[in-house]
Amino acid sequence: MQANVEFKKLPLEFYSQPTLELAQTLLGKILIHHLNGYTLSGKIVETEAYLTPHDEACHAYKGKTPRNAHMFGHPGTLYxxxxxxxxxxxxxxxxxxxxxxxxxxxxxxxxxxxxHMKAHRNTEKTKNLTNGPGKLTQALQINKSHSGLSLQSNTIYLCEPEKIAPFEIECSTRVGITRSTALPWRFYIYGNPHVSKGKPS
DNA sequence: TGTAAGATCTAG
DNA sequence: TAGATCTTACAA
Structure with a gap:
């Protein structure tokens, strides 16, 4: 008996939709990371889209470099x-x-x-585990060695949740950038307590 | 080889 | 509110 079949891995074609749509449809999906025999997972509640050629805040705006090379890769790859x-x-x-x-x-x-996440983050507050981009990678133990990994792998992947609770998607300007700040390309689940403290203008 | 900037977080 | 921290990119 396989107890771990409650989630269905998202197919590769899911990632082929336009970036702005993908940023919204990713909300509510489950991110899973299998690590050292245990499982770390969480529901995505906040995203931001970065898209060339019109977005100056995108790392690849000035062209391809060794750092951002994976951004030019197949849809459904980790960067x-x-x-x-x-x-x-x-x-x-x-x-x-x-x-x-x-x-x-x-x-x-x-x-x-x-x-495990609390141990990785050295905190006891559930709310403080993954409510920011730097925090969630620390909690899930994701680092540069995962860059370029396919989401079709069995290490890190996304799933459709078993039950989808209805939620409202809110959008705003992005956080923490100095260029193209007017683009409303940040999306989050309205009212969710785990959304980071952004300061949209 | 040197310098400046950065999609952040934490403590005070 | 300001400082820590270090990789990456770019210019000379």
């Missing part, structure tokens, strides 16, 4: 990068190969493996 000396950012690559676009996962609602 993880390191910033501010301390933090990894988790992105899901979208658009056909050769087009630089990705959706940043900004916040999760913790689901499985919360005790």
């Amino acid at each position: 993880v990068y390191f910033t501010y000396g301390n933090h990894f950012m988790l992105n899901i690559v979208s658009e056909p190969e050769g087009v630089a676009a990705a959706v940043l996962i900004r916040a999760l609602e913790p689901f499985r493996g919360q005790s």
Whole structure:
């Protein structure tokens, strides 16, 4: 008997939709990471879209570099990068190969493996585990070595939740950037307590 | 080889 | 509210 069949892995074609639509449809999906024999998972509650060629805030706006190469890859690939000396950012690559676009996962609602997440984050507050892009990668132990990994792998992947509670999608300007700040490409589940404290203008 | 900037977080 | 922290990119 397989007890672990309650979730259905999202097919590759799911990631082929336009980036702005993908950023919205990713809300409510379950992100799963199998690590050292246990499972860490959470529901996506906040995303941001980054899309060339019109987005100056996108890492690949000035062209392809070794750092952002995965952003040009297949849809459904992970793009993880390191910033501010301390933090990894988790992105899901979208658009056909050769087009630089990705959706940043900004916040999760913790689901499985919360005790492990608390240990990774060195905190006891569930609310403080994954309510920010740097926090969720620390809680789920995601780092640069995962960049370029396919979401069809059995290590990290996305699933459709068994029951989908109705929710309202809210959009706003993006957080923490200095260029293209007017684009309303941040999406989150309205009223969810795990959404990060963004300061949209 | 040197310098500046950055999709953040935490403590005070 | 400001500082920590270090990788990446770019110019000389």
